[in-house]
Amino acid sequence: MAGTLDRERPLAAPEQRRGVGGWFDPRGRRMGGFAFILNRLTGIGLVLYLYLHLVVLSMLARGPDAWDQFVDIALSPPFLALDVLLLVGMLIHGLNGIRVGLIGLGLVASRQRAMFIALMTIAALVALVGALRIFGGE
Secondary structure (H helix, E strand, C coil): CHHHHCCCCCCCCCCCCCHHHHHCCCCCCCHHHHHHHHHHHHHHHHHHHHHHHHHHHHHHHHCHHHHHHHHHHHCCHHHHHHHHHHHHHHHHHHHHHHHHHHHHCCCCHHHHHHHHHHHHHHHHHHHHHHHHHHHHCC
16 A cells, blocks of 8 residues: 555646646637636636625615716716626636536537637627627617
């Protein structure tokens, strides 16, 4: 038993990424690696948005006047642009997450580049329609 536990492990390759900083290291990555980075970044962004959303909802406790003032600000073009950014983040994270899940199951590992391009094209088209609707007021 001691022989199996005491086996020497090969030294880590210099290009091996370690820690959280390695999650975002773009050096030497293929498209699949960039897609995983994109999924991590959008996930972090969505978690930050969740906390911001909870802060905004706490304005309801201040009464209708505070909420009405916030709604007036939230309907301004800079805040509407943030809504578009949220939509883009949700689309990228959700569609890319489907790709990651399918790859994890071993279903489309050989086609991940094509799948990434197709899903991001869908995300861009849906985001464009969403942006037009958000800024169009419909």
